[in-house]
Amino acid sequence: MATTESETLDVAAIREDFPILEREFGGEQLVYLDNAATSQTPEPVVETIADYYRETNANIHRGLHQLSQEASVAYEQAHDRLAEFVGASGGRKELVFTRNTTEGENLVAYSWGLSELGPGDTVVTTEMEHHASLVTWQQIAKRTGADVEFIRVDETGHLDMEHAKELITDDTQMVSAVHISNTLGTINPVAELCELADDHDALSFIDGAQSAPTMPVDVEEMGADFYAFSGHKMAGPTGIGCLYGREELLAEMDPFNYGGEMIRRVTYEDATWNEVPWKFEAGTPAIAQGIALAAAADYLDDIGMERVERHERELAEYALERLAEFDDIDVFGPGAGEPRGGLVAFDVDGVHAHDLSEVLNDYSIAVRAGHHCTQPLHDKFGVTATARASFYIYNTESEIDALVAAIDDARQLFA
Ligand SMILES: Cc1ncc(COP(=O)(O)O)c(C=O)c1O
Structure with missing residues (x-):
C-alpha cells in the first residue's frame, strides 16, 4: 500500500486495499460509516x-x-x-x-x-x-x-x-x-x-x-x-x-x-x-x-497512527460542521474544535434512528442505529436510540456529504 510522506492520508491509495468499498447496492456505491462497530479488512490482512x-x-x-x-x-x-x-x-x-x-x-x-x-x-x-x-x-x-x-x-x-x-x-x-x-x-x-x-x-x-x-x-x-x-x-x-x-x-x-x-x-x-x-x-x-x-x-x-488519528479527527470535525446546518439534529458528545474520536452519534427530531438508518440504507449508506451498547447513557440523555456515523482510514468528506444529503431527504420524508 502506498502512502505519501505528507501529513494527511493518501485515501485513494488506501481505498484500493479495500475492494469491498467498490460494492454497489441498487446501483449506489457503498458508503461504509459503521467502522466503530467493525472496520473493513485490507487485502494484506486478507x-x-x-x-x-x-x-x-x-x-x-x-x-x-x-x-x-x-x-x-x-x-x-x-x-x-x-x-x-x-x-x-x-x-x-x-x-x-x-x-x-x-x-x-x-x-x-x-x-x-x-x-x-x-x-x-x-x-x-x-x-x-x-x-x-x-x-x-x-x-x-x-x-x-x-x-x-x-x-x-x-x-x-x-x-x-x-x-x-x-x-x-x-x-x-x-x-x-x-x-x-x-x-x-x-x-x-x-x-x-x-x-x-x-x-x-x-x-x-x-x-x-x-x-x-x-x-x-x-x-x-x-x-x-x-x-x-x-x-x-x-x-x-x-x-x-x-x-x-x-x-x-x-x-x-x-x-x-x-x-x-x-x-x-x-x-x-x-x-x-x-x-x-x-x-x-x-x-x-x-x-x-x-x-x-x-x-x-x-x-x-505503515500508514502511521498519528496520521490515522488526524484523519479521524478531521472527518469528525467535518461531520459536526455539516450536521450543525440543521437545527433539528442533536449531536451528542464534545462540540466542534474539541478533541474527539472519529464518530458522531446524533438524533434527528421526529425521525427514529432505525427509520433513518433504513432510509440511509436505501442510499447504500451504512450507519449504526440503536443504543450502541450504552443503554444507561442513552437513558441519561433521554433518548432511546441514536444514529451513529463512524469513520476510518478510507472514508472521505464526500461520503459525509452523501450522508448529510440522505439525512436531509429522510427529514423531509418523515416531516
Ligand atoms: C467502547 C467499546 N467497548 C467494548 C466494545 C466491545 O467490543 P467487542 O464486541 O469487539 O468485544 C465495543 C464495541 O463496540 C466498544 O465500542
Whole structure:
C-alpha cells in the first residue's frame, strides 16, 4: 500500500486495499460509516489469512512437525507484535489473545475480580461505559458484594473529574474506564484516571476498543494496568482481540478458562499452569486470526497512527460542521474544535434512528442505529436510540456529504 510522506492520508491509495468499498447496492456505491462497530479488512490482512490456510495451517504447540512449528512461531510472534503496537515492553508476557474486548473485560473481572473483590470494595467506572464493561463489573460486583460507582458524564459528554476524585478512594480496588466513548466520541483523560487509581492502590482497566484502532497508544505512558481491544475494529479479522496486562499481575492471576494448552502438568488430583500468555489461552486458539492481526498492526503502522488519528479527527470535525446546518439534529458528545474520536452519534427530531438508518440504507449508506451498547447513557440523555456515523482510514468528506444529503431527504420524508 502506498502512502505519501505528507501529513494527511493518501485515501485513494488506501481505498484500493479495500475492494469491498467498490460494492454497489441498487446501483449506489457503498458508503461504509459503521467502522466503530467493525472496520473493513485490507487485502494484506486478507492475504495473510489465506496464505496461512494455504501454506501453514496446523495446530500450535502440539506437533513436532514442520507445519506446527511454523504456525507456533508465527502465532507467538504475533503476540509480541501486538504488544509492541500498544507500547507494552514485556512482549508476549504482557499480551494475551482473546476473542475481543468483551472477553478481555471478562477475563480480568473473573480472574482478578472474583478473588480480589468483596463487600466494602468499590469498582469505579463511568456513565459512558460500553455494556462490555458495565454489565461485566455489575455482575461480578453482585457475586462478590462489591459496589460499582459511576463517574458522572456532564451534558457536554465529558467526565466530571471532580466527581472521579470523590469516588476513587482507598476502598476502590479497580478503576475501569473507556478510552474513547463509542457513543459520545469523548476521549477520556485515562492517564489521569490511572494515576488516581494508583494513588489509592487500585488497579486500572482501560477499554481500548475505540482507541487502539484510531490513535497511537502507549499503555506504559498511560499507566494502565490492563488495556483491552478488538481486532475487528482495527483492520483485523473477527474472533481475535488483545488484553494487555502488567506482567506481574498476569503472572499472579488465576486462569480464566481451563483445558488444554493452558496447563503445565496435570494429574488426576490437580494441575499447574502454563506461563503467560498461554495460561489464559485455553484450547486451540484463533491461530490464523492472531497472525493476521499482526498483519493489521503492520498495515496501520505503515500508514502511521498519528496520521490515522488526524484523519479521524478531521472527518469528525467535518461531520459536526455539516450536521450543525440543521437545527433539528442533536449531536451528542464534545462540540466542534474539541478533541474527539472519529464518530458522531446524533438524533434527528421526529425521525427514529432505525427509520433513518433504513432510509440511509436505501442510499447504500451504512450507519449504526440503536443504543450502541450504552443503554444507561442513552437513558441519561433521554433518548432511546441514536444514529451513529463512524469513520476510518478510507472514508472521505464526500461520503459525509452523501450522508448529510440522505439525512436531509429522510427529514423531509418523515416531516
Ligand atoms: C467502547 C467499546 N467497548 C467494548 C466494545 C466491545 O467490543 P467487542 O464486541 O469487539 O468485544 C465495543 C464495541 O463496540 C466498544 O465500542
